[in-house]
Amino acid sequence: MTDHGMPLGIGIVGVGGIALSHMAALRTMTSAQLVAVCDVDASRAAEVAHAERCEGYGSVEALLADDAVEAVIVCTPNMTHEALGVQVLAAGKHLLMEKPLAMTPAGARAVANEAAERGLALAVGHSHRFSDQSVAIREVIDSGEIGTPRFVRVVMNGGWIWPGWQAWVLNPALSGGHSLHNGTHLIDLASWWIGEPATSVFSVGQHATSESLEIYDYLVMELGFANGASAVCEISRGERPRSASYLELTVVGTKGVVSREWDAEGVLAWTDTGLTAWAADGFAERVFVRELEAFVASSRSEAEVIPPVSAAIHAVDVAAASETSLREGRTIEIGASV
Ligand SMILES: NC(=O)c1ccc[n+]([C@@H]2O[C@H](COP(=O)([O-])OP(=O)(O)OC[C@H]3O[C@@H](n4cnc5c(N)ncnc54)[C@H](O)[C@@H]3O)[C@@H](O)[C@H]2O)c1
Structure with missing residues (x-):
């Protein structure tokens, strides 16, 4: 349950190139806070966690088991999106998936259906x-x-x-x-x-x-x-x-x-x-701040998700x-x- 007085606890899966933009945006925000990162490269996760002063995990399972993580940004390569997206939502976390939502039309619908069935926010990073x-x-x-x-x-x-x-x-x-x-x-x-x-x-x-x-x-x-x-x-x-x-x-x-x-x-x-x-x-850094502010608002049921899930599936x-x-x-x- 999200406490609207507290920053939304964010976990990032995959701390490569685009994760840097999300982390830079989060540093400037008060509505959300980076609480954990994970990467299949556990040493990279530990290095980033140390720099960001958050938890660092070597597996998605460990990150999803962290109760401080209320919402997840998936920043991994495209072929991982469908399986990771379903896994994150099945764990009860709101999801900001980097684009594309999935590699196939069927995969995109599988992730969208999981979010709809669980009543969780699903945003896609059409930055x-x-x-x-x-x-x-x-x-x-x-x-x-x-x-x-x-x-x-x-x-x-x-x-x-x-x-x-x-x-x-x-x-x-x-x-x-x-x-x-x-x-x-x-x-x-x-x-x-x-x-x-x-x-x-x-x-x-x-x-x-x-x-x-x-x-x-x-x-x-x-x-x-x-x-x-x-x-x-x-x-x-x-x-x-x-x-x-x-x-x-x-x-x-x-x-x-x-x-x-x-x-x-x-x-x-x-x-x-x-x-x-x-x-x-x-295309400045504030693009990612705006994207994340919109995600936080949709996670708290304060605003519609941007873009609508139907648009992300359509893409x-x-x-x-x-x-x-x-x-x-x-x-x-x-x-x-x-
Ligand atoms: N919105 C934008 O403008 C924009 C720009 C660049 C990339 N992207 C998207 O962001 C995603 C990541 O791209 P990138 O350039 O940062 O890639 P990258 O290769 O730089 O980083 C990916 C990271 O994910 C990790 N990883 C891979 N599989 C994993 C798994 N199963 N679990 C945990 N960690 C895993 C890798 O070790 C790596 O650190 C892609 O989907 C890409 O399309 C979006």
Whole structure:
């Protein structure tokens, strides 16, 4: 039982790269507190526990047996998500799962069903939803200024495949491929801004960094929607120079356009009658604070989970269909051939 006067006790499973962002955010928060970490690398868990002044465990079972742990952030590789997610929820802990929710549509539903049956919060780390620019674009859409969204373009290109990607990311059997690994972020933004789930996906990819890659480090997913809208999602980790970083977010509506151009500092909305500038300064550390504050609020039944679980499942459905499209070279209807 959560005491609303006390910080929510958080345990982190897997203390690799992204766990650092969650731990940095938690250090600044009063609504939640890191109480335990675990990792299959027990010495790494002990090292992090010492630095964070919390408990350190060498197994998930030991972390879940700790009564101070009320909620868990799973920060392990993608192929572990389904089993760990079900295990965490079965232990009665609220769950923030790093994206993707699972590697398969069936796996995503298994985790979601476990949360629903136990009445526990389930959030998925679609962190881009919490950036200034993503929130500003949604606010412009909600204001009605650009009318009904008809076309979304999301471009997130960078050149940092080495050494930022671990070996497991490069193995499609362990990461699910680029559509699952990074593509889910773009799919989630596009569906959120269009305002409904995608109904089809057609994808093309390139092995930009090396022909020997098993995943497409350059990937374009074209999404179709039942209301006639469409989206192009372009994600690359194979740009040159390696320091390259290119972000572009555009929503074209029936009355205007809202866009965050690649070299801009903010979001601009323009229509036949004028131009509005919206402040936005990118993907900062506070993205994770916002994500965690939303998770804490949903764990305490004070707010709906962000994104809704149905959106996180949908991102897996579309990503899995995108991987099928890459293999078969054809448009895949969502839910039909995944
Ligand atoms: N939201 C984002 O923007 C974002 C960014 C990067 C990564 N991620 C996601 O975060 C997750 C982790 O990615 P990463 O880059 O931190 O990986 P990583 O390889 O750096 O770290 C994973 C850690 O998990 C540990 N681990 C593996 N299996 C485990 C198990 N069964 N139990 C306990 N510990 C285990 C490993 O020893 C390692 O320390 C992935 O799902 C990835 O998709 C999200």
